Each structure stands twice: as structure tokens, then as C-alpha cells.
Amino acid sequence: MSTEVGTDLPAAPAASTAPAGRRGGGEAAVTEAFAVALPVGRWSTDPAIIDAHRFDRSGWIPPGRPLGVAFAREVADVQSVLRVASARGVPVIVRGAGTGLAGGAAAGAGTVVLDLTGMNRIRELSVADAVAVVEPGVITADLDAAARRAGLSYPPDPASASISTIGGNIATNAGGLRCAKYGVTRESVLGLEVVLADGEVITTGRRTVKGVAGYDLTGLLVGSEGTLGVVVGATVRLRPLPCATVTLAGYFDTVAAAVDGVTALAAAGIVPAIAELLDERTVRAVDAATGSTLATHGAVFLLVQTDGAGATAEADEAEVILAARARAVHRSTDDATAEPLLAARRAALPSLE
Incomplete structure (x- = not known):
């Protein structure tokens, strides 16, 4: 997506784009499959909740309404959603904070919205290694604030930093005010944890500054806007706070x-x-x-x-x-x-x- 403002929302992952029910029953059967696959309280077909998750800041509203909204809290929730979606032929729209400008989180008829804002933990912040391990729903400015309390900083600084999420920044390779010197998001992402369309979890990259072996799958995934998988964790590079x-x-x-x-x-x-x-x-x-x-x-x-x-x-x-x-x-x-x-x-x- 990529202006530097509102660059926090991944597009649909690489699950099948067949209309809902084409492989596996009608709408009721499909929505029931998601309800059964997820813990209580993490699946909703409430019209008000669906309407609140239908569009992003782009202003584009696709025709029709999604089948429901899945609220992920754990990696297992994302796996469950993508497994059902792949089996049933349901497109999945992955959603962060809803500030995207390119329509990546706009959801229309027959889709399912996967909301990742509940996966918002900073799992680790290492001063010694100058890295943080975060979940996709962490607000960008919150990560930078946590790093600053430890004498470090997180360089990517999109104008939407106070409301955009790390996962969406990664999915869109967001830029930001400080990219003139420190680069865009890709330059700060060392490794990823990703759920593929069939529910398999893969990890890429490293947590060291130097890494020269093998294919750069991390770089490929950053900016792929959800088309290759759903980011559920990231190891990001931190920098020392500038002395002046x-x-x-x-x-x-x-x-x-x-x-x-x-x-x-x-x-x-x-x-x-x-x-x-x-x-x-x-x-x-x-x-x-x-x-x-x-x-x-x-x-x-x-x-x-x-x-x-x-x-x-x-x-x-x-x-x-x-x-x-x-x-x-x-x-x-x-x-x-x-x-x-x-x-x-x-x-x-x-x-x-």
C-alpha cells in the first residue's frame, strides 16, 4: 500500500478465493465450521460487529457483507481460521487497526475477517541483542515507547504510528518520517513467524544483525500484503537512542x-x-x-x-x-x-x- 500514512493492514492471505460454500456447504454450514474451530467468544456473526470490520480508511466498501469476524488471540486461532477457510474455499481478509489507505482490509460478500489486534504482546525486548520479538497487533508507537524506556528505539515511524500495528506495517512495508536515514520497515525486520494458507507455521530469518546464508524469505514476506501468509510474530531490530x-x-x-x-x-x-x-x-x-x-x-x-x-x-x-x-x-x-x-x-x- 504504500504511502507512509495508514500503512498497517495486510490484504487477504493466499487462501482459496472461491466463493463461500463452493467447496463445503452453504453459508450456515461455513459459519458453523468457524464457530466450532475457534474458542468461545472468538467468532462473531453479529451484524454490528461485521459492519464495524467491513472497511478501512481507504473509504472503499466492497459489495455485500462478510460471513463473520474471527478474533485471534493466539497463533492457534490463526491456524484454525486458515484451515477452515482453505477447506471451505473462503477468502480471508486479515485486519489490523483499520487505518490502511489501499483497501487491504475492506471485506465484501462471502469473506471472513481475521482480526489480529488481540495479538498485541511484546514477547521479548532484549537490550543485549537490540531486538524485540512482537506479535502483529502491537501498536507501532507502543513498541517504540517500550524500546525508549530501555534506551533504544524502533526506527520505522509511519505517520500513523500511534494507531497502526506492527503486523500491518510489515505486510505493507510501511515507510515513515525516519526512513530517509533508517530505511523502511523491511530494514528493521530480522525474522518472522508466519501462518500459511493451510495452517502450517513457518519461521524465517534470524535475530542477528549479520545473516547472509540462504534465501531472504523474510524480505520476500515483508510487503507481500498477506498474499503469502499471515504474520503472527516478528523479530525486529532496535537502535540506540541518538545522543542528540x-x-x-x-x-x-x-x-x-x-x-x-x-x-x-x-x-x-x-x-x-x-x-x-x-x-x-x-x-x-x-x-x-x-x-x-x-x-x-x-x-x-x-x-x-x-x-x-x-x-x-x-x-x-x-x-x-x-x-x-x-x-x-x-x-x-x-x-x-x-x-x-x-x-x-x-x-x-x-x-x-
């Missing part, structure tokens, strides 16, 4: 001037942790929705952040480069003044909506 962070807000008259500034930063060898641009329409939408005053400084907003031991020196050079092209450049070295700037970027999509 500097945030620059550049205000420009045109997008071309802002892009020229970013190009000049790259030419100077500066690798910012964050480099995000909002055009004039988005700036005005953010101001209108949040009460910010970005447009009073310039039509186009460029957010640049440097971090690490060289953060100050890089920011000094970046500020000179941007100031030569911008109407104004504002500098922040503390969270209190930097956070509103980051919040403005995160507010872009909701503001446009």
Missing part, C-alpha cells in the same frame, strides 16, 4: 525551491533522519484543521531532522544550505519545540480528509 537531535523547519515560496534545498543537502553529503515536505494545499489544510500557523511563515513547509553524534554539525550545514533558498528557517534542539513540527507532518492526511 536537531530539527529544522524550512519555509519556502514554492515546492521547486524546497526540492532544490533537499537536493542540495544530498549533494553536500548530509543524511537527515527526517526529510518531509508539505505543499501549499497541505500546509493550509493543516493550519485549518489544527490551528497551527505554518502558512504565515511560507507557502511550503520542509521538515528536516538530524540525529546522532554529528547532529549539530550536520544541522549547522543544512541550515546554511536551506536558508539560501527559503523564506525562513527555524531551528529546534528540544522536544518541546520540535514536537509541534512533527505533529504538523503527522496531521497532513487527517487535515486533508
Whole structure:
């Protein structure tokens, strides 16, 4: 899916896409098979619950209604759902937090929704190995907060981090504000636990930084949007907290001037942790929705952040480069003044909506 906002929902796994009942009885028999396969309370055909799980943030609502919603709490629940689905020829729509923009969690007639938000445990957070082992329903920002309490961080930072899930980020290979320096989700996923369409569980990858042997099945699965299997666990890479962070807000008259500034930063060898641009329409939408005053400084907003031991020196050079092209450049070295700037970027999509 992949803009960096709302990138948290996997699409249907590689189960059969035959209409419900084509192999194994009518609708009643199919729904009963799911009810029997799952523990009490983890299967629902309540119309209100189904309607609440029919669509994601894309706004697309497929025709018809799903057969029911399965609420997974354990790996065994996912296995049970996929085994029944494969046997009965029922398409499965895997759902995280519902913030996806590409319709990956939109569910129509004859489908079953597999809700993974109940699998939300951080199984392990190792400072020594700088890794975390998490379930797919863990909220992205919650993982980063837990890592920060241990002196580490989880680099992927989609604008939907406060509401999107790790499983959906993995399924869509979500980007984020910090991908300019730390890469997209794939660069932070070391290993996966995945349930295939027939219910078999496989594990891929490793928990070490170096790993060169064999096929990169982990890399193949990240971004596959559920078409190869359902992610039920992930070993992700954590990074040390940067010792320093500097945030620059550049205000420009045109997008071309802002892009020229970013190009000049790259030419100077500066690798910012964050480099995000909002055009004039988005700036005005953010101001209108949040009460910010970005447009009073310039039509186009460029957010640049440097971090690490060289953060100050890089920011000094970046500020000179941007100031030569911008109407104004504002500098922040503390969270209190930097956070509103980051919040403005995160507010872009909701503001446009």
C-alpha cells in the first residue's frame, strides 16, 4: 500500500478465493465450521460487529457483507481460521487497526475477517541483542515507547504510528518520517513467524544483525500484503537512542525551491533522519484543521531532522544550505519545540480528509 500514512493492514492471505460454500456447504454450514474451530467468544456473526470490520480508511466498501469476524488471540486461532477457510474455499481478509489507505482490509460478500489486534504482546525486548520479538497487533508507537524506556528505539515511524500495528506495517512495508536515514520497515525486520494458507507455521530469518546464508524469505514476506501468509510474530531490530537531535523547519515560496534545498543537502553529503515536505494545499489544510500557523511563515513547509553524534554539525550545514533558498528557517534542539513540527507532518492526511 504504500504511502507512509495508514500503512498497517495486510490484504487477504493466499487462501482459496472461491466463493463461500463452493467447496463445503452453504453459508450456515461455513459459519458453523468457524464457530466450532475457534474458542468461545472468538467468532462473531453479529451484524454490528461485521459492519464495524467491513472497511478501512481507504473509504472503499466492497459489495455485500462478510460471513463473520474471527478474533485471534493466539497463533492457534490463526491456524484454525486458515484451515477452515482453505477447506471451505473462503477468502480471508486479515485486519489490523483499520487505518490502511489501499483497501487491504475492506471485506465484501462471502469473506471472513481475521482480526489480529488481540495479538498485541511484546514477547521479548532484549537490550543485549537490540531486538524485540512482537506479535502483529502491537501498536507501532507502543513498541517504540517500550524500546525508549530501555534506551533504544524502533526506527520505522509511519505517520500513523500511534494507531497502526506492527503486523500491518510489515505486510505493507510501511515507510515513515525516519526512513530517509533508517530505511523502511523491511530494514528493521530480522525474522518472522508466519501462518500459511493451510495452517502450517513457518519461521524465517534470524535475530542477528549479520545473516547472509540462504534465501531472504523474510524480505520476500515483508510487503507481500498477506498474499503469502499471515504474520503472527516478528523479530525486529532496535537502535540506540541518538545522543542528540536537531530539527529544522524550512519555509519556502514554492515546492521547486524546497526540492532544490533537499537536493542540495544530498549533494553536500548530509543524511537527515527526517526529510518531509508539505505543499501549499497541505500546509493550509493543516493550519485549518489544527490551528497551527505554518502558512504565515511560507507557502511550503520542509521538515528536516538530524540525529546522532554529528547532529549539530550536520544541522549547522543544512541550515546554511536551506536558508539560501527559503523564506525562513527555524531551528529546534528540544522536544518541546520540535514536537509541534512533527505533529504538523503527522496531521497532513487527517487535515486533508
